[in-house]
Amino acid sequence: MKFLILGGGPAGIAAAKAVRKAKEDAEIxxxxxxxxxxxxxxxxxxxxxxDATAENTLDPEAKDLQQKKIKIAYGRAAVGIDTGARxxxxxxxxxxxxxxxxxxxxxxxxxxxxxxxxxxxIQPFDSWKDAIAIKELASxxxxxxxxxxxxxxxxxxxxxxxxxxxxxxxxxxKPRFGYPIAGELExxxxxxxxxxxxxxxDGDEIVDVKEKGADALQILSxxxxxxxxxxxxxxxxxxxxxxxxxGSGLAIETGIVVDDYLQTSVSDVYAAGDCAEFKxxxxxxxxxxxxxxxxxxQGQLAGENMAGGKRRFGGSQEDYFWALFGSSLADRGKRIxxxxxxxxx
Ligand SMILES: Cc1cc2nc3c(=O)[nH]c(=O)nc-3n(C[C@H](O)[C@H](O)[C@H](O)COP(=O)(O)OP(=O)(O)OC[C@H]3O[C@@H](n4cnc5c(N)ncnc54)[C@H](O)[C@@H]3O)c2cc1C
Numbered sequence: 001m002k003f004l005i006l007g008g009g010p011a012g013i014a015a016a017k018a019v020r021k022a023k024e025d026a027e028i029x030x031x032x033x034x035x036x037x038x039x040x041x042x043x044x045x046x047x048x049x050x051d052a053t054a055e056n057t058l059d060p061e062a063k064d065l066q067q068k069k070i071k072i073a074y075g076r077a078a079v080g081i082d083t084g085a086r087x088x089x090x091x092x093x094x095x096x097x098x099x100x101x102x103x104x105x106x107x108x109x110x111x112x113x114x115x116x117x118x119x120x121x122i123q124p125f126d127s128w129k130d131a132i133a134i135k136e137l138a139s140x141x142x143x144x145x146x147x148x149x150x151x152x153x154x155x156x157x158x159x160x161x162x163x164x165x166x167x168x169x170x171x172x173x174k175p176r177f178g179y180p181i182a183g184e185l186e187x188x189x190x191x192x193x194x195x196x197x198x199x200x201x202d203g204d205e206i207v208d209v210k211e212k213g214a215d216a217l218q219i220l221s222x223x224x225x226x227x228x229x230x231x232x233x234x235x236x237x238x239x240x241x242x243x244x245x246x247g248s249g250l251a252i253e254t255g256i257v258v259d260d261y262l263q264t265s266v267s268d269v270y271a272a273g274d275c276a277e278f279k280x281x282x283x284x285x286x287x288x289x290x291x292x293x294x295x296x297x298q299g300q301l302a303g304e305n306m307a308g309g310k311r312r313f314g315g316s317q318e319d320y321f322w323a324l325f326g327s328s329l330a331d332r333g334k335r336i337x338x339x340x341x342x343x344x345x
Contacts (some may be wrong), residue, residue: 204222
């Protein structure tokens with residue numbers, strides 16, 4: 001039996017290992033569009049800051065994949081699924097057949113139209129590739145601009161504090177997803193961000209971006225500020241990365257709609273992690289349990305169920321990234337791997 005997993009993040013890796021535990025002889029392939037070994041996404045700010053090296057951001061959970069006979073194929077971006085033929089097509093034109101499929105493609109920053117210019121000085125804050133580019137651009141003179149409403153922007157400001165004397169955080173609106181950071185915690189976090197050299201422009205917006213040569217951008221804000229910069233970090237909310245599933249027949253809303261067993265609307269296709277959307281049958285509401293710890297929990301459960309198990313997802317708000325951010329957000333020197341719940345797969 002062939003288990004195909006799209007995405008080499010914590011959900012994909014946990015699922016692959018759970019399948020292996022249940023099925024010794026199964027063929028298990030993780031296909032990821034990234035070209036680097038799986039890494040700890042939450043440590044990217046620490047890498048930019050200089051507190052973590054490339055080596056210690058590697059995901060320890062991925063180190064024994066080969067030993068467990070789990071294959072990982074890099075640079076393979078899925079572009080479509082033919083659920084009838086049980087095959088996934090990749091950007092390079094190749095196809096991969098499956099008996100059970102897991103979509104664990106995570107989420108990406110939603111880039112507003114005004115920042116969708118192709119300038120390399122405008123960088124989303126999603127992947128290892130982005131972290132490398134941000135670190136390089138941060139060494140150029142002038143302030144950096146961080147754009148986004150919530151936790152990712154805080155993390156971007158934190159990451160930039162060594163390289164930049166000035167960081168301008170354009171904080172446009174309240175986050176739509178996740179725990180709003182409010183009250184005393186919000187006040188202390190914002191103080192901390194300010195103490196680290198960031199100027200916070202609350203309720204402001206970017207209304208124009210002009211290229212001023214090869215290494216300069218001019219940002220105009222709604223409140224009338226003009227900022228000359230060579231780096232804009234797009235640290236907006238991360239939305240499920242599911243666009244490539246259009247036409248696949250899977251029910252998609254903001255994310256991929258899954259039931260309590262993480263099964264999608266199509267048989268033998270599961271979804272887990274930041275791309276999966278749950279329906280709360282009682283309240284009629286839906287939710288996406290974003291976060292590292294939840295991705296591991298969901299991946300593990302999806303893997304078990306793909307291998308024949310019948311366990312329900314008992315995700316709670318505590319699984320959310322709050323558990324990692326929480327009160328320690330203001331000064332997070334802690335390695336994610338030391339945090340309770342990590343690496344228990
Ligand atoms: C800067 C930053 C800091 C964060 N800090 C924290 C934190 O402190 N605590 C916390 O809990 N969470 C944090 N998060 C969020 C956390 O990283 C995510 O919740 C978690 O990684 C989700 O895991 P996942 O496996 O669902 O998806 P991901 O980790 O996003 O992995 C999905 C993988 O699938 C790949 N992929 C996408 N599309 C395709 C495709 N079409 N074909 C093949 N592969 C594809 C992606 O490139 C990626 O490698 C942070 C995120 C960022 C960006």
